[in-house]
Amino acid sequence: MSSLVADRVTAQPAAAPPKRQRRRLPDLSRWISPLAIVVLWQLASGTGLLPADKLSSPWTVLQSGVELARSGELGEAFVVSLRRVAIGFVLGAAIGLVLGAVSGLSKWGQALVDPPVQMLRTLPFLGLIPLFILWFGIGEEPKIALVTLGVAFPLYLNVHSGIRNTEPQLIEATTVLGFTRAERLWHVVLPSAIPQTLVGVRQSLGIAWLSLIVGEQVNADAGLGYLINNAREFLRTDVIVVGLVVYAILGLVTDALVRLLEKRALAWRG
Template sequence: MSLSTGVLTRAEPAAPGAPPRRTRWRRPNLRRWISPIALLAVWQIASATGLLPPDKLSSPWTVVQAGAEVIRSGELGTAFAVSIGRVGAGFVLGAAVGIALGVLAGLSRWGEALVDPPVQMLRTLPFLGLIPLFILWFGIGEQTKILLVALGVAFPLYLNVHSGIRATDERLVEATRALGFTRAERLWHVVLPGALPPALVGLRQSLGLAWLALIVGETVNADAGVGYLINNARDFLRTDVVVVGLVVYALLGLATDALVRLLERRALRWRAR
């Protein structure tokens, strides 16, 4: 009898001599590329015909050349490393706080009564409104940027972990009691697996907000990072470099989201497809 999948099932032995299951390779959906390519074509045509002035927005080809330029000079590599470090530190801090508070509020009525009200109030505050207060408390150094990222990460994880734990099927809990499971075993075999899918959704949301918070944070007297690269290019009216920085942010967001989706597919193999 197994409860690790969140469903009471009897383990069936593998058929003798049966070949191992192979992962089916799925061809990429090329139709998803139609609209991005069309937008790039319209953008290039508008730039080439003068409908889109270069001082407003550079052409795609100019952006590509600017990207190659900042890569060769080493500016983009340095900015990339600094921004990754800030997001990494902020994510670890925010994830630890968000998951811990979500578990505490999800497992305990007293925990929910004490933790949930202030978290719900804080999560509605905008990043821009907190910047002056963070500067007064922590200065204009790295702490402010890392804490803004941590704040953006913590709330989605808290909400999804808390709701995932609260949504545990009571019938499964009653079944574990009938089977003589201890409280720790119920948590490990029923509650945590049941909370895993929403927790992974919260992880995807928190990573998206982490990059958004980083963009906000790197506008606060930054002297390095992708945000600094963008602000510096803005001062010199280099819209091509500004777009390069925005593309870097977008690609980093897509890459981290793809990693979480891969983790989700591996961790939730037991779910019916």
């Protein structure tokens, strides 16, 4: 009997080796339109349709960027602007997270916190620059305050929404299972709010760079905004474009970092 079983086992075909998963190639089609725009831009500049005093050619912009990088001027401006955004983002994120949690977790918190926040949110915060200058002077404080304000509001809205939109079925399940309020908060409410919070972080970072661009145009003596403003005085459109490109790259890099964090933090969603 045992020999018969052994014969059947040996007679079974060997399992096929696992197929190798093919690596997905990057989608290069998304680069077609940006490259076409750069080519048309270069052609328009080379043929004289686009005067240099209006907008320098891509090649001139590239050369100016290399020169600024070699001289160290671009690196110094980059460090100053990055420091301002980092400080403003940390302060704004702390304010937005705390106020959003207080307003989202408590009815009294929502009644006391949400109305003034909504009132301030509707103000054109870029128009507060003269008031910030009166309050904080013309140093670093008004620039950081502007970034802080730009970061706090979108993060507050997303944290508040994420907490409030926790599925009622999950809350009922934790009540049946005998969870305490702290356990319900830690195991259900806060994890449910993470996706919406990360969306708020991405929005806040975008507004942070926008706020910095405006803030560094006012009484700045260093940073990318100062570099752009100084180039405007001498009609250096190539330097202006270099500064704007660096701003754009910084925004894309920070957004990519948040998306990577989102992918790892929400790996449980599949």
